[in-house]
Amino acid sequence: MDLHFHGPKPTAAEQAAVDSVLGPPTSAWAGGARNIEDEGHITLLGGHAARSRRDLLLPALHAVQSRFGWVPPGAVDYICRRLTVPPAEAHGVVTFYHLFSLEPRPSAVVHVCDDIACRIKGAERLCDELEHSLGPEREGHWKRSPCLGCCELAPAALALDAGESPRATALAPATHADIMGLRTSGEERHDSFESLRRSVPQCGDPKLRLLGRIGQIDPESLDAYRQSGGYTALGRAIELGPEGVIREVLASKLMGRGGAAFPTGRKWDAVAKAPARPHYVVCNADESEPGTFKDRVLMEGDPFAVIEGMTITGFATGSERGYLYVRGEYPLATRRMRLAIEAARAAGLLGANVMNAGFTFDVELRSGAGAYICGEETALFNSIEGKRGEPRNKPPFPVHVGLFGKPTVVNNVETLVNIPLIVSLGGEGYARVGTPGSSGPKLFCVSGNVARPGVYEVDFGISLTDLIAQAGGVPDGKAIRAVLLGGAAGMFVGPDKLDVSLTFEGTRAAGVTLGSGVVLVFDESVDLGDVLARIAAFFRDESCGQCVPCRVGTVRQEELIQRLRSGQPIGSRDDEASLLKEIGQVMRDASICGLGQTASNAIESALATLDPIPEGKSSR
Amino acid sequence: MSTDTVWFRPPPRPSHTPQPPEQPEPASVDLTIDGQAVRVPADWTILQACGSLGIDTPTLCYLENLTPVNVCRICVVELAGARTLVPACSRVVEPGMDIRTDSPRVRLSRKMVLEFLGSSVDLSTAPQAQAYAARYGACPERYGQPHAPSGPGERDAREPGHHHAPDGSAAETVAQPVKVDNDLYIRDYGKCILCYKCVEACGTDAQNTFAIAVAGRGFDARISTEGNVPLPDSACVYCGNCIGVCPTGALMFRSEFELRKQGQWDESRQTRTDTICPYCGVGCTLSLHVQDNRIVKVTSPLDVEVTHGHLCIKGRFGFEFVHGGDLKADANPEG
Ligand SMILES: Cc1cc2nc3c(=O)[nH]c(=O)nc-3n(C[C@H](O)[C@H](O)[C@H](O)COP(=O)(O)O)c2cc1C
Ligand code: SF4
Ligand code: SF4
Ligand code: SF4
Numbered sequence A: 001m002d003l004h005f006h007g008p009k010p011t012a013a014e015q016a017a018v019d020s021v022l023g024p025p026t027s028a029w030a031g032g033a034r035n036i037e038d039e040g041h042i043t044l045l046g047g048h049a050a051r052s053r054r055d056l057l058l059p060a061l062h063a064v065q066s067r068f069g070w071v072p073p074g075a076v077d078y079i080c081r082r083l084t085v086p087p088a089e090a091h092g093v094v095t096f097y098h099l100f101s102l103e104p105r106p107s108a109v110v111h112v113c114d115d116i117a118c119r120i121k122g123a124e125r126l127c128d129e130l131e132h133s134l135g136p137e138r139e140g141h142w143k144r145s146p147c148l149g150c151c152e153l154a155p156a157a158l159a160l161d162a163g164e165s166p167r168a169t170a171l172a173p174a175t176h177a178d179i180m181g182l183r184t185s186g187e188e189r190h191d192s193f194e195s196l197r198r199s200v201p202q203c204g205d206p207k208l209r210l211l212g213r214i215g216q217i218d219p220e221s222l223d224a225y226r227q228s229g230g231y232t233a234l235g236r237a238i239e240l241g242p243e244g245v246i247r248e249v250l251a252s253k254l255m256g257r258g259g260a261a262f263p264t265g266r267k268w269d270a271v272a273k274a275p276a277r278p279h280y281v282v283c284n285a286d287e288s289e290p291g292t293f294k295d296r297v298l299m300e301g302d303p304f305a306v307i308e309g310m311t312i313t314g315f316a317t318g319s320e321r322g323y324l325y326v327r328g329e330y331p332l333a334t335r336r337m338r339l340a341i342e343a344a345r346a347a348g349l350l351g352a353n354v355m356n357a358g359f360t361f362d363v364e365l366r367s368g369a370g371a372y373i374c375g376e377e378t379a380l381f382n383s384i385e386g387k388r389g390e391p392r393n394k395p396p397f398p399v400h401v402g403l404f405g406k407p408t409v410v411n412n413v414e415t416l417v418n419i420p421l422i423v424s425l426g427g428e429g430y431a432r433v434g435t436p437g438s439s440g441p442k443l444f445c446v447s448g449n450v451a452r453p454g455v456y457e458v459d460f461g462i463s464l465t466d467l468i469a470q471a472g473g474v475p476d477g478k479a480i481r482a483v484l485l486g487g488a489a490g491m492f493v494g495p496d497k498l499d500v501s502l503t504f505e506g507t508r509a510a511g512v513t514l515g516s517g518v519v520l521v522f523d524e525s526v527d528l529g530d531v532l533a534r535i536a537a538f539f540r541d542e543s544c545g546q547c548v549p550c551r552v553g554t555v556r557q558e559e560l561i562q563r564l565r566s567g568q569p570i571g572s573r574d575d576e577a578s579l580l581k582e583i584g585q586v587m588r589d590a591s592i593c594g595l596g597q598t599a600s601n602a603i604e605s606a607l608a609t610l611d612p613i614p615e616g617k618s619s620r
Numbered sequence B: 001m002s003t004d005t006v007w008f009r010p011p012p013r014p015s016h017t018p019q020p021p022e023q024p025e026p027a028s029v030d031l032t033i034d035g036q037a038v039r040v041p042a043d044w045t046i047l048q049a050c051g052s053l054g055i056d057t058p059t060l061c062y063l064e065n066l067t068p069v070n071v072c073r074i075c076v077v078e079l080a081g082a083r084t085l086v087p088a089c090s091r092v093v094e095p096g097m098d099i100r101t102d103s104p105r106v107r108l109s110r111k112m113v114l115e116f117l118g119s120s121v122d123l124s125t126a127p128q129a130q131a132y133a134a135r136y137g138a139c140p141e142r143y144g145q146p147h148a149p150s151g152p153g154e155r156d157a158r159e160p161g162h163h164h165a166p167d168g169s170a171a172e173t174v175a176q177p178v179k180v181d182n183d184l185y186i187r188d189y190g191k192c193i194l195c196y197k198c199v200e201a202c203g204t205d206a207q208n209t210f211a212i213a214v215a216g217r218g219f220d221a222r223i224s225t226e227g228n229v230p231l232p233d234s235a236c237v238y239c240g241n242c243i244g245v246c247p248t249g250a251l252m253f254r255s256e257f258e259l260r261k262q263g264q265w266d267e268s269r270q271t272r273t274d275t276i277c278p279y280c281g282v283g284c285t286l287s288l289h290v291q292d293n294r295i296v297k298v299t300s301p302l303d304v305e306v307t308h309g310h311l312c313i314k315g316r317f318g319f320e321f322v323h324g325g326d327l328k329a330d331a332n333p334e335g
């Protein structure tokens, strides 16, 4: 590679921030002893060793962003030299993620969620107050954000302070006073694990199988995890042997909980049998689907269960390395997962010779940087590899060509937390939980206008009505206007369809989807037109921009919704309805990935049955 | 003649002349396209298979000398049993595939892709896209009047994940001022359909210079140099290979750009002459586009083995000497 560097030299502080991740430079081409400035435009022979570490691009950019609050050009240039990344490509990566800024920014920035669940709990008022006290959004002291994954405690905010010891604090429920207080105190705030009980209304129920430890035991203590039965499943898995474990997972009929509902056992089997080496395990903890927060609660409350699930996966599929990709907006989950990885490693539960059973498995945590699309599995691989988070075309599928081009099993956090349970209960025992078509316990993220929002664990088979009742129903005697099932990529269900059974087969029969388990309830006071506009804006913001149907379709869809809302359709409202149908059809049929393919689902489903934007009630 | 022992014995002569190893017959695959059975080599794409039947599949982001990126989605076809349509340009044939290339679903997707492009991008110098738009009856006007162009540098500064909510009264476009920052070529990203071809040509598919990449996200995605610096400050070596592959005229010779601006560009007055580049021993084929006895641009045919249509700065732009500056005056002192 013949790279050309022209950029400003990094300052000593910038270089130190990068070196904190990459280590000190060891050779001339990496910015060490030889003086590149004197040589000007030279051929830098980085060699394979440097190029193969391009996956450190994101960690290095994170180090710079959290040190300075933005990414100065000298730092980008230095990272590019160190990792032999073309500067134009690094520019493409930095500008892909919304947690990175190429422009100087204040060191303290508050990201305020104005997404669906928070909108109906006063997010706009919070934004107005911040505008008043911190100035307009464009000055950079505060910023609107898509769903921060704390919907059960809406409204949510995330305070980021850059500096030598950077701080990141999630605030939910966030009040103006809280935010301002945090800014002036400059203290790091640590929530105790007991506060997770707010997010798990069933806490203390002995029947809980997935949520049992959350809010009950100290998630930072490996001993507490082991005392509550942790790591017995790994021991059992080792007795069963890799093939035995896969047999149990196949028998359990476990379906992936990340949204696509693919049979987990089949995925594992394909990876275990793939001849190419090495194999990788990836845990998808990028949870960014508006309305979803179960993975955050699992990681904050029971991080060792995630590690144990990954370790069993690695053992069964012949993988020695696992990556845990946590969304960048989850500071507490990131911290607890890091601590758990270190503790497991220290106890010989990760690393070479796990549990003295002769197999190697270790986990590396990677942080996302603000991009919903990186939850799509192949975009996630690209993101880990230090590329733009653009989904790849399939086939080939990840089980054959995945992370770093190798066979990869990628599973959602909740899926992996089910693994120890399957090993303990046995595949058939597990399959008896739930319904024949949907086995096991399932987590639902209930939020919006319900009395007790939170993560609920139920056996598959419960109806939507019963789940909402379990969450205390709609407060203040109001009626339900609609429920959003499955998140922004899911569909609206009207009051007439609340008896739908929350199983894969039940939702399919009703023409809706479970998605990632979102149940977002709207009472009659909610302006659904405003909700639709937010969903349309979300997809327009989060499209990676690669393919035409989604890149432009999401823009045209948002414009159409706004025309309806302002009472100025092109032609009649029926014309607009048929135009929307065509926009939805091309996005569904011709987009590369699931984002574009589902971007019109919620909007079309609402317009078809709920009259979300009544005629003559122009909202402007 | 010495009778000493021979200390070296040559190996026995081979009993046969060495032959290249036997090549297995390339495997072939049977599939059905629009009801016709067809057998093609197993490593072909659906696009190639369609081509062998004389089916003209539209493509915008595909070029035979570049790795397929399958992003424009105009080439999609319907594959029986698949939930979505599949891109013909990159999907490799499989036994038993049953493909429709002109079903209502296919036609709708192609029409919509062309409408999306036509309503957001200036396609006035993209004859291929215009022809497809006519073929599929695309009507880009139905999204409303186009939004006012963005100001200089505005699109390059957009933040991912943030946009001004539209009021729906106008259709957003990528219209923006042309980037004119060097003597050799211009970048008019108001005409860019983001087909990734230039990025590929600048990268591992040809030039290995990596001067440009896709930046930003979603509708704000764009082609950019490092830090969005002007070309002369970037890594660009002016090979012009990006111009050679650009399907829309977004990247254009400065000479063509100036002639168009003056209303002088006239392809009917142009001739095209193939010759070999005089500069070095590689021997790239140059196609000289000549108007009014002056070279107005240089291309290179894709199907020439030597460099598959890619050139370097000398062949691409080093033609001014032909015009010879004052030479004419020298040869004819009287005027
Ligand atoms: C736009 C998009 C976003 C996604 N986001 C997530 C996510 O945040 N978490 C997740 O587990 N899966 C997500 N997925 C699904 C993944 O692609 C993949 O199917 C999943 O991680 C597989 O794990 P599972 O089989 O355990 O569900 C997303 C898919 C798409 C198309
Ligand atoms: S569908 Fe959207 S998000 Fe997915 S690849 Fe295409 S542009 Fe990117
Ligand atoms: S002229 Fe050559 S080096 Fe410059 S951007 Fe185009 S392809 Fe890259
Ligand atoms: S500039 Fe031309 S080649 Fe490059 S992406 Fe745009 S349209 Fe394609």
Ligand code: FES
Binding pocket: A113, A114, A115, A116, A117, A118, A119, A146, A147, A148, A149, A150, A151, A154, A155, A156, A290, A291, A292
């Ligand atoms: S945290 Fe605000 S909508 Fe999810």
Ligand code: FES
Binding pocket: B058, B059, B060, B061, B062, B069, B070, B071, B072, B073, B074, B075, B076, B087, B088, B089, B090
């Ligand atoms: S030509 Fe196939 S997707 Fe562009």
